[in-house]
Amino acid sequence: MTYFFQNVVNALQWGSFYALIALGYSMVYSILMLFNFAHGDIFMVGAYIGFGVATLLVAMSAGGAIVLPGWLILILTILISMFLTALLGMFVERVGYRPLRDAPRASAAITGLMIGIILETGNLWLLGARRVSFPSLIQTVTYDVGGVILTNKKIMIVLVALAFMLALHLFVRHSKWGMAMRAMAFDYVVVPLMGVSINTIARMTFAIGSALAAVAGILFSIAYPVLDPYMGIVFGWKAFVAAILGGRGSIMGAALAGFLLGFIEIFVAMAFPSTLRDLIAYSIIMVILVFRPHGFFGEPYSAKLRL
Amino acid sequence: MMLEIDNLRVSYGGIRALHGLSLRIDAGEIVCVLGANGAGKSTTLRAISRLVPVEKGGTMRFVGRDLLGYSPDKVVSQLGISHVPEGRRLFGNLTVKENLRFAAFARKDGGGIARDTERVFTIFPRLQERAGQKAGTLSGGEQQMLAIGRAFVSARKLMLLDEPSMGLAPLLMMSVFAALQEINRAEGTAILLVEQNARLALHFAARGYVLENGHIVLEGSSQALLHDERVKKAYLGG
Ligand SMILES: Nc1ncnc2c1ncn2[C@@H]1O[C@H](COP(=O)(O)OP(=O)(O)OP(=O)(O)O)[C@@H](O)[C@H]1O
Ligand SMILES: [Mg+2]
Numbered sequence: 001m002t003y004f005f006q007n008v009v010n011a012l013q014w015g016s017f018y019a020l021i022a023l024g025y026s027m028v029y030s031i032l033m034l035f036n037f038a039h040g041d042i043f044m045v046g047a048y049i050g051f052g053v054a055t056l057l058v059a060m061s062a063g064g065a066i067v068l069p070g071w072l073i074l075i076l077t078i079l080i081s082m083f084l085t086a087l088l089g090m091f092v093e094r095v096g097y098r099p100l101r102d103a104p105r106a107s108a109a110i111t112g113l114m115i116g117i118i119l120e121t122g123n124l125w126l127l128g129a130r131r132v133s134f135p136s137l138i139q140t141v142t143y144d145v146g147g148v149i150l151t152n153k154k155i156m157i158v159l160v161a162l163a164f165m166l167a168l169h170l171f172v173r174h175s176k177w178g179m180a181m182r183a184m185a186f187d188y189v190v191v192p193l194m195g196v197s198i199n200t201i202a203r204m205t206f207a208i209g210s211a212l213a214a215v216a217g218i219l220f221s222i223a224y225p226v227l228d229p230y231m232g233i234v235f236g237w238k239a240f241v242a243a244i245l246g247g248r249g250s251i252m253g254a255a256l257a258g259f260l261l262g263f264i265e266i267f268v269a270m271a272f273p274s275t276l277r278d279l280i281a282y283s284i285i286m287v288i289l290v291f292r293p294h295g296f297f298g299e300p301y302s303a304k305l306r307l
Numbered sequence: 308m309m310l311e312i313d314n315l316r317v318s319y320g321g322i323r324a325l326h327g328l329s330l331r332i333d334a335g336e337i338v339c340v341l342g343a344n345g346a347g348k349s350t351t352l353r354a355i356s357r358l359v360p361v362e363k364g365g366t367m368r369f370v371g372r373d374l375l376g377y378s379p380d381k382v383v384s385q386l387g388i389s390h391v392p393e394g395r396r397l398f399g400n401l402t403v404k405e406n407l408r409f410a411a412f413a414r415k416d417g418g419g420i421a422r423d424t425e426r427v428f429t430i431f432p433r434l435q436e437r438a439g440q441k442a443g444t445l446s447g448g449e450q451q452m453l454a455i456g457r458a459f460v461s462a463r464k465l466m467l468l469d470e471p472s473m474g475l476a477p478l479l480m481m482s483v484f485a486a487l488q489e490i491n492r493a494e495g496t497a498i499l500l501v502e503q504n505a506r507l508a509l510h511f512a513a514r515g516y517v518l519e520n521g522h523i524v525l526e527g528s529s530q531a532l533l534h535d536e537r538v539k540k541a542y543l544g545g
Contacts, residue, residue, distance in 0.1 A: 176408070176412065179401065179405055179408065179409055180409065180412060182398070182400055182401060183398045183400075183401060183405075183409050185400075186398045186399060186400045186401070187396055187398060189358075189396075190392065190396045190398070191380075192356075192358070192378070192379035192380040192383070193356060193358075193379065193383060193389070193390045193392065193396075193458075193461070194380075194383065194409055194410050194412060194413070194457070194461050195380050195381075195383035195384035195410075195412065195413035195414070195461050195462060196380055196384075196409070196412045196413055197378070197380040198380075
């Protein structure tokens, strides 16, 4: 039983990563009908930006210029990295996707893959083929709750991820910009007729998705501090699966599917040899999709694609 | 002259839909464009809203400005031209209120937005009753009211209306047109109306154009068009 709960804790942590990344996929897909296949690599770059910012702040602190406690460095790292990664997302939208707005969807998909490769090799070129390790900002504290081992980091990761998901949910439900995203997801052709630029909304959506990917990158680096330039690929694919599973345009769906993915992976690994983990986990997901082809909360895209 | 269009040509994938169309609208005027299916009526409105590319040689000026220098969203937010598209195209996943709020997205004049929204609710009390309802679940008539209200809130120097009578019962149709007349009278909004229902359009508009296969074949005052033999034969059922 304690073994079971131990796995629940681990699944929640992995689910947090998947869910945060899936949100970016899901938002872009819902407003532009395209998958940003560079998104996994934006997660990777977010982690590296976090690494750079944290390392710099730690060095400044150690040099005695300004002495900051670890938790404050962590908060600053998250905020600064979100901002910088959002800029990267806006740049990717501007140069990678906007020129292809009316091109076939396949061209946009290839562009995403290309941008991903550029980000990976750009990273290799900048930092060389070595793995870097994320500085330890907070001391690990371990709690034993009836045999289940919890750490302050795991708890923090899950809570921070949930807080960002809730914030995004409220933003999309209640803010003017969130309303614009919902309108655009329903019928993007009509958006300019309301005096609103599609580009503005697309840019903002990329910014938010990328900022959340940066949060995921930093949270991941706290749990697994060794970074490498290809870490975004597998995460990107899995988050993509979660976004599909959640259903088009559903924040809640993408988040739930991210956690579900975490649970399936962890619990399959509990019962089967770990080499079979992905095979079995993703077969389960395929079966789910057969019964719910539009995902948990998705609806088929109804509006016509032109006026 | 509010809107001046000359030699407007538009093609879809190499097939020309408008062959050098010229059209004028004065400030505060109601003008209609009649024509059969596929004549190019919607294309004309799409060209004014900058949703389709216009071929070289054509000009479109709105209150002295070159329309071709504006992107579709700026045509609405900076020039003040709104467009009720064919088939209404409401945001069915948003409530009535949200549809109106989104239409005001680009506006900065909070007081003006509140006033215009209030105005929409005065003209169409049904919409106020249904303010919290998802637009996708409204009846056809209510949807048309919301489509007009939404356009009114987004911009109201000139409104482009693409077949607002479509799918409405006669009584409702009359009340929608009465509302449009009221908007035109009270706000000075010019209206360019595209209609297949020629009789209705000619009673509502002061002037009209007849479009056939992308060519303007006739134009004149509504009175003149109502008594024109060709119009009678082709569009008024004898
Ligand atoms: N997106 C498009 N791609 C290709 N051809 C188009 C497109 N839109 C319109 N057309 C063609 O252009 C011509 C004019 O179309 P338009 O929609 O302007 O007609 P309309 O007068 O509004 O007709 P209706 O009364 O049926 O709405 C038609 O021959 C139509 O088939
Ligand atoms: Mg039409």
